[in-house]
Amino acid sequence: MILVTGATGRLGSQVVRVLRSVGLDVRCLVRKGSEYFWLNDTGSAYFFGDLRDPASLGRALRDVKQVIACHGVRVERTDNDHRRVNAEGSIALFEAARTRGVEHLVYISCAGVESGGDVPAFSSKRSAEAALVESGLAYTILRPGLFVENFADLARRVEANGNVFLPGAADTPVSPIYTRDLALMAMASLDLPAVKNRVVTVGGPEALTVGSAFERMCAANGLGTDRWQMPPAALRALSGLARPLGRRWTNHLRALAVHFAHPSAVDGEEMSRIFGIPLTGYDEAARAAFALRHPSEDATARDEKVVHRQFTATIYEPGTIAWEDLPAGPPPRRD
Numbered sequence: 185m186i187l188v189t190g191a192t193g194r195l196g197s198q199v200v201r202v203l204r205s206v207g208l209d210v211r212c213l214v215r216k217g218s219e220y221f222w223l224n225d226t227g228s229a230y231f232f233g234d235l236r237d238p239a240s241l242g243r244a245l246r247d248v249k250q251v252i253a254c255h256g257v258r259v260e261r262t263d264n265d266h267r268r269v270n271a272e273g274s275i276a277l278f279e280a281a282r283t284r285g286v287e288h289l290v291y292i293s294c295a296g297v298e299s300g301g302d303v304p305a306f307s308s309k310r311s312a313e314a315a316l317v318e319s320g321l322a323y324t325i326l327r328p329g330l331f332v333e334n335f336a337d338l339a340r341r342v343e344a345n346g347n348v349f350l351p352g353a354a355d356t357p358v359s360p361i362y363t364r365d366l367a368l369m370a371m372a373s374l375d376l377p378a379v380k381n382r383v384v385t386v387g388g389p390e391a392l393t394v395g396s397a398f399e400r401m402c403a404a405n406g407l408g409t410d411r412w413q414m415p416p417a418a419l420r421a422l423s424g425l426a427r428p429l430g431r432r433w434t435n436h437l438r439a440l441a442v443h444f445a446h447p448s449a450v451d452g453e454e455m456s457r458i459f460g461i462p463l464t465g466y467d468e469a470a471r472a473a474f475a476l477r478h479p480s481e482d483a484t485a486r487d488e489k490v491v492h493r494q495f496t497a498t499i500y501e502p503g504t505i506a507w508e509d510l511p512a513g514p515p516p517r518r519d
């Protein structure tokens with residue numbers, strides 16, 4: 185059994201699909217109130233728990249031999265922040281995995297952890313990485329740079345508004361990675377001696393810049409490239425101004441300043457060679473990522489297909505009980 189944390193996320197849902205496509209047993213860690221209906225057709229098991237609840241992690245890990253940890257915090261909430269989830273939650277997960285005798289844990293970190301200073305999105309991942317290396321578990325730490333989907337998000341704003349603020353420095357070298365390719369790398373890492381107990385910076389097949397990746401994303405989808413560049417210094421200044429709104433936006437802007445300005449280009453051929461997978465070309469990935477709306481943004485599916493059956497820290501195994509017979513849980517969270 186493989187436990188996937190962050191299974192409802194952008195990357196985690198791809199990881200679940202990739203693992204299930206080759207018939208592996210998968211258990212998704214889903215937190216209370218999260219939307220997960222689009223995973224129903226994968227045949228995965230669910231465990232309803234939370235990284236901030238160490239007891240739930242111990243139970244989620246029963247009979248689990250491998251873990252792919254894709255959890256993260258995009259924008260902080262009052263009680264769900266980088267420290268509690270990325271640092272403390274990850275460390276609790278590693279401790280529970282060690283106690284349960286997990287054989288290999290793949291942790292999705294982030295390029296820039298070394299240079300991110302005290303920016304919580306990066307310092308929290310740095311603490312988690314250090315704890316994992318010290319834990320005694322067999323591990324692989326993957327540090328991806330920007331996702332192709334980040335540029336698809338920017339292109340959607342161009343589509344909606346005619347232009348966009350492009351964060352970071354336009355000439356920053358990057359190798360945007362398609363989340364499906366990253367999911368394949370994470371699966372390959374479960375039993376790849378070359379990456380066992382190693383930290384690997386990963387990326388897609390093409391070395392671009394922030395500016396050229398944005399332009400090619402727009403061109404691949406028939407859009408103009410009108411944008412205002414928002415350099416890191418401007419993002420940091422803005423984060424200072426956002427302080428009265430609370431640390432949520434301050435930390436988000438500070439994270440963007442690192443994400444879009446940290447040089448993260450990799451050798452694409454080396455990536456393919458290490459992981460033994462062909463990587464999707466940027467233009468093809470750009471079209472696919474732009475076309476794919478996250479299922480939780482699909483209003484029709486939300487209304488028609490959402491099944492928010494929830495348990496508190498218990499396991500749903502497909503086939504053991506009819507879906508309709510599950511007890512209804514708390515209403516979905518809409519944050």
Ligand SMILES: NC(=O)c1ccc[n+]([C@@H]2O[C@H](COP(=O)([O-])OP(=O)(O)OC[C@H]3O[C@@H](n4cnc5c(N)ncnc54)[C@H](OP(=O)(O)O)[C@@H]3O)[C@@H](O)[C@H]2O)c1
Nearest residue numbers: 190191192193194195218234235255256258294328329331
């Ligand atoms: N470009 C990028 O975005 C980028 C680049 C490099 C690295 N990364 C890293 O890649 C990983 C995946 O990114 P992503 O874009 O797929 O993230 P995402 O879509 O924001 O997904 C985050 C996942 O973590 C889960 N989560 C949040 N708080 C939790 C908690 N308290 N307990 C349990 N689960 C919790 C979320 O569950 P809910 O559905 O309940 O919210 C969601 O499934 C993250 O670690 C991120 O830092 C991202």
